[in-house]
Amino acid sequence: MAKGDPGASTRGRRAAPRSRKAAASDPELVQLLTPAGERIDSVTGPDGTEYRVDFTDEEYRGLYRDLVLVRKLDAEATALQRQGELGIWASLLGQEAAQVGSGRALRTQDMAFPTYREHGVLYCRGIDPIMPLGLFRGVDQGGWDPNEFKFNMYTIVIGAQTLHATGYAMGVAMDGKTGTDDGEAVIAYFGDGATSQGDVNEAFVWAGVFNSPLVFFCQNNQYAISEPLERQTRIPLYRRAAGFGFPGIRVDGNDVLATYAVTRHALDNARHGQGPSLIEAYTYRMGAHTTSDDPTRYRIASEVEAWQAKDPIARMKAFLEREKIADEGFFTEVDEQARREAVDLRERVLAMPNPEPTTMFDHVYPNGSPLLDEQRAQFSRYLESFEGSAH
Amino acid sequence: MATETLTLGKALNAGLRKALENDPKVVIMGEDVGKLGGVFRITDGLQKDFGDQRVIDTPLAESGIIGTAVGLAIRGYRPVCEIQFDGFVYPAYDQIVSQVAKMHYRSRGKLNIPMVIRIPFGGGIGAVEHHSESPEAYFSHTAGLKVVSCASPQDAYVMIQQAIASDDPIVFLEPKRRYWEKGQVDLDAPLSEAYPLHAARVARAGTDATVLAYGPMVRTCLDAATAAAEDGRNLEVIDLRTLSPLDLGVVYESVRRTGRAVVVHEAPSNVGLGAEIAARITEECFYSLESPVLRVAGFDTPYPAARVEEEYLPDLDRVLDAVDRTFGW
Numbered sequence: 133m134a135k136g137d138p139g140a141s142t143r144g145r146r147a148a149p150r151s152r153k154a155a156a157s158d159p160e161l162v163q164l165l166t167p168a169g170e171r172i173d174s175v176t177g178p179d180g181t182e183y184r185v186d187f188t189d190e191e192y193r194g195l196y197r198d199l200v201l202v203r204k205l206d207a208e209a210t211a212l213q214r215q216g217e218l219g220i221w222a223s224l225l226g227q228e229a230a231q232v233g234s235g236r237a238l239r240t241q242d243m244a245f246p247t248y249r250e251h252g253v254l255y256c257r258g259i260d261p262i263m264p265l266g267l268f269r270g271v272d273q274g275g276w277d278p279n280e281f282k283f284n285m286y287t288i289v290i291g292a293q294t295l296h297a298t299g300y301a302m303g304v305a306m307d308g309k310t311g312t313d314d315g316e317a318v319i320a321y322f323g324d325g326a327t328s329q330g331d332v333n334e335a336f337v338w339a340g341v342f343n344s345p346l347v348f349f350c351q352n353n354q355y356a357i358s359e360p361l362e363r364q365t366r367i368p369l370y371r372r373a374a375g376f377g378f379p380g381i382r383v384d385g386n387d388v389l390a391t392y393a394v395t396r397h398a399l400d401n402a403r404h405g406q407g408p409s410l411i412e413a414y415t416y417r418m419g420a421h422t423t424s425d426d427p428t429r430y431r432i433a434s435e436v437e438a439w440q441a442k443d444p445i446a447r448m449k450a451f452l453e454r455e456k457i458a459d460e461g462f463f464t465e466v467d468e469q470a471r472r473e474a475v476d477l478r479e480r481v482l483a484m485p486n487p488e489p490t491t492m493f494d495h496v497y498p499n500g501s502p503l504l505d506e507q508r509a510q511f512s513r514y515l516e517s518f519e520g521s522a523h
Numbered sequence: 524m525a526t527e528t529l530t531l532g533k534a535l536n537a538g539l540r541k542a543l544e545n546d547p548k549v550v551i552m553g554e555d556v557g558k559l560g561g562v563f564r565i566t567d568g569l570q571k572d573f574g575d576q577r578v579i580d581t582p583l584a585e586s587g588i589i590g591t592a593v594g595l596a597i598r599g600y601r602p603v604c605e606i607q608f609d610g611f612v613y614p615a616y617d618q619i620v621s622q623v624a625k626m627h628y629r630s631r632g633k634l635n636i637p638m639v640i641r642i643p644f645g646g647g648i649g650a651v652e653h654h655s656e657s658p659e660a661y662f663s664h665t666a667g668l669k670v671v672s673c674a675s676p677q678d679a680y681v682m683i684q685q686a687i688a689s690d691d692p693i694v695f696l697e698p699k700r701r702y703w704e705k706g707q708v709d710l711d712a713p714l715s716e717a718y719p720l721h722a723a724r725v726a727r728a729g730t731d732a733t734v735l736a737y738g739p740m741v742r743t744c745l746d747a748a749t750a751a752a753e754d755g756r757n758l759e760v761i762d763l764r765t766l767s768p769l770d771l772g773v774v775y776e777s778v779r780r781t782g783r784a785v786v787v788h789e790a791p792s793n794v795g796l797g798a799e800i801a802a803r804i805t806e807e808c809f810y811s812l813e814s815p816v817l818r819v820a821g822f823d824t825p826y827p828a829a830r831v832e833e834e835y836l837p838d839l840d841r842v843l844d845a846v847d848r849t850f851g852w
Contacts, residue, residue: 245594273629278597285629289621295587296622299594299602306550306576307598331618334587341582495632496666498690503768 160368161414162394163384167442169450175390177381183393189457195388196452197466198232199445202252204470205261208477209251209268213423217481218268222249226386226418229444230351232256233391234319234413237399241282243304243318245297248286249351250321257283261473262480271484291329294320294348298335301344301408310345315403319347319395325356327372328364336376336410345402347395348373348410351385353417358430370412378408385413386444416442489515525710532702534676535565537710538683539603543573546601549687552579553588553605553641562607563643563702585615589640593622596636603687609644610653616661623692624667637690639683644672645739645789646836647700649829656826657790662694663767663799670767671720672696674741676706678764685720696766698739721765723773729759732783732846735774735800737763740787740837747842758846766796774800775807782813783849787837792820814852817845 162175162183174184187195206224213221224231231252238244244253248264255261259281266272267286274285287293297320309316326332327350339346352369354361365372373380383394391413398409416439420427452458493508529537542549551566557580560567570578581588585606592602606612612619619640626636646655662670669691673679679697686693718724726741727748736744741762748758759777763769778784784804786797801816819837827835 272631275631277633278630279633284597285626285634287622289617292590292618292622295590295618296594296597298587299591299596300598301594302591303595303598303600306600330584330614331586331590334582334584334590337582337584338587338591495628495630497669498627498632498635498637501669501768502770 160370160382161384162381162390163387164390164393165384165387165447165451167386167447169447169454171389171451171455177394179379181397183390183397185389185393187389192452192457193462195232195236195392196445196448196458197469198236198252198256199228199388199448200466201470201473202228202232202255203445204474205255205477206251208474209265210419210423212265212478212481213268218265218423219270220422220424221268222422223419224249224251226416226439226444227351227353228252229388229448230385230391230413230415233385233388234349234395234411237392237395238282238319239317239399239403241314241316242399242403243282243284243297243300243316245284245293245300245318245320246286247290247293247321247323247326248288249323250286253321254283257281259283261477265477265481266484269481269484271487291322291326291332291335294322294326294332294335295338297346298338298342298344301339301346301402302342304345305342305405310403311405312403315345315405317345317347317399317402319349319399321349321351323356324350324352324354324361324364324369325359326350327369336372336408339408340377343405343407345405346408347398347402348408349395349413350410351413351415353415355417355421355427355431357421357425358427360430368412370410373410378410380410380412382412382414385415386442386447388444388448526707527710528705529676529680529708530703530705531673531676531679531698532563532565534680534706534708535683535697536567536569537708538680539566539687540569540572542603542684542687543569543577546687548599549601549603550577550579550595551603551605552581552592554581554583554607556580556605561605563699565641565643565697565702566605585611585613586618589615589618589623589638592638593618593626593636596638597626597634601637601639601687603639603641606640606642608650608654609642609656609658612640612642612658619662619668619694620665624665628667635690636692637687638692639686639695640693641683641695641697643699643702644696645698645700646826646832647739649832651829652826655829655832657788657821659694659696659766659788660790660795663796668692668694668767669721669765670694670696671765672698672738673764674698674701674726674736674738674762676704676708678762680708680710681712681714681717682720682764684714685717688714689720696738700739701742704742721768721770723761723763723765723770725759725773725777726762727758727760729757729781731757731759731781732785732849733759733761733774733777733781734785734787734842734846735761735763736787737766738789740789743837743839744787744842747839747846750839751843751846756846769796769800769803771800771803771807774804778804778808779811782811783846784808784812784816785819785842785845785849786816787819787842787845789821789836791823792818793823795820814849817849819845
């Protein structure tokens with residue numbers, strides 16, 4: 133469903149196979165697809181909101197395709213780093229459903245502010261997956277047009293982007309772009325570690341005070357590099373929202389359907405002028421923090437195995453198989469597409485040229501600077517002095 | 524020509540008003556800038572006339588002010604942020620240095636952050652700690668930011684408008700102890716014909732030594748020049764106006780004539796702007812110099828208690844002492 137708007141169509145709805153209300157296992161967690169791939173018809177949230185999705189078979193298959201492609205491209209990036217082609221890579225392994233679910237819940241006019249791990253959301257926004265690899269290869273510092281794709285640049289300083297999202301959302305409200313079905317909403321991505329940052333807490337204050345059309349989307353992947361959640365908080369993160377005066381909800385972040393439903397609802401509230409909310413997508417970082425990290429130093433194998441059993445793709449596949457929404461031919465075709473796109477990504481990364489040295493002077497200031505002009509000219513002359521020499 | 528006598532603070536207020544009138548995307552934001560009009564009343568009356576969507580009283584968090592202003596800028600607004608006092612800018616330092624300064628660069632020019640960060644800076648008002656600092660070197664050292672300071676009501680009126688109209692992110696340093704000093708301001712002078720924002724200017728022509736200053740120290744140096752003239756020594760005073768990038772062409776021209784240069788600022792001397800200026804003058808004017816470039820600056824202490832700030836701050840006598848030393852070399 134690469135370009136579609138899942139859930140928006142009214143044709144060919146597939147009702148959930150079994151009418152079950154609410155997940156019994158964890159009353160705090162909104163879940164529409166169990167780890168075993170069983171559909172839950174609807175879940176009533178703490179504020180009485182009923183969460184459900186009504187996707188066509190094609191839309192279900194589209195979400196599965198997104199999950200597989202995003203994981204494969206991520207794995208390819210990890211492999212490229214291992215082979216020395218990227219300086220570092222921050223893998224999203226395990227968080228595909230949180231990112232695809234929320235990314236597909238965005239409407240075209242919505243703006244996203246990512247961290248540096250939102251490769252899945254980036255994919256959903258229609259940005260060429262090669263783009264962030266330039267950053268991690270070290271040939272540029274990002275480079276897509278945030279306004280064209282409604283997806284801001286990656287932000288590496290933890291939590292800083294939540295304030296940018298808040299300011300942008302204030303601007304949306306000031307522009308009078310809320311209060312209607314085609315209003316605009318903004319989503320701010322961050323992690324569990326970021327919730328300790330002052331900037332994130334300031335963003336909560338601001339968004340609350342100004343009733344900004346904003347969804348705070350926290351992927352709680354349980355670790356901030358090595359530090360477990362207990363080092364960041366005494367209470368479940370979604371409950372922080374109450375103290376700032378807006379709703380907070382926890383969703384199974386390994387459940388693409390529940391993540392979609394919860395995010396779409398929060399975004400629609402925001403675009404209708406009902407202010408901010410916090411979503412805690414409860415998930416797990418299956419891989420290392422980045423390729424420079426060694427998670428075996430701070431977590432045990434049995435914990436990883438337990439989360440392996442909650443894999444977002446496996447449960448979606450089990451659901452599609454059980455309900456005969458997809459057959460083996462489909463799964464093979466998706467895998468083949470993923471393989472082709474990964475090969476293509478690899479080839480294009482290897483072909484990325486190093487930038488010309490003097491381009492480092494470009495775009496420091498919109499209006500330029502005589503100091504930089506001088507330095508660029510001096511450095512160019514210096515480089516030219518080597519021309520024709522053996523050095 | 525509507526020339527009026529205004530204080531520097533009122534001239535800033537008039538400039539901000541004009542910017543709000545001229546561009547609906549200009550928004551002013553900060554602590555107490557609305558109803559109160561700012562603790563120095565620089566935004567007095569603006570919220571009343573332009574509404575609380577254009578002149579925004581923010582929560583009390585400096586990083587939040589700058590961080591949300593980044594988002595507003597991405598959205599197409601031109602935020603003018605007030606940091607209440609110099610010593611309170613540091614909570615926003617990360618947003619300024621890592622986000623505001625680098626957004627244009629990182630996006631390869633696709634994003635502009637046309638933000639002005641107004642900071643009342645410097646000492647001399649008998650304030651309690653954290654209210655008298657001179658943080659200009661931190662910002663001048665940061666690529667992607669531009670830094671300016673005004674020294675007269677006319678410049679205050681024009682430069683604040685130029686800074687707001689510029690697409691570059693600009694730290695705008697206001698000499699708080701000069702807020703109440705009066706001068707003639709031409710309120711109708713078109714911006715397009717105004718003296719450029721990023722250009723130094725001779726504030727007083729002279730022949731015997733060149734004295735360089737910006738912000739609050741320009742007045743001090745002009746007074747020193749008046750005193751020196753009584754002793755028959757003719758000082759040229761240059762108002763640097765732009766601290767990043769520095770505009771030193773007029774300085775080199777002056778020093779080549781006078782052979783002597785003294786740089787004056789309130790900020791501590793160690794790794795301050797004076798050091799950069801002295802290095803560049805030495806590189807460009809080496810054979811014209813009759814003495815080393817000297818610095819008159821704050822000491823390398825934390826800003827001291829108010830009852831000794833008169834001793835801490837460069838004053839007329841310390842400027843003249845340094846000028847004397849350039850002649851005794």
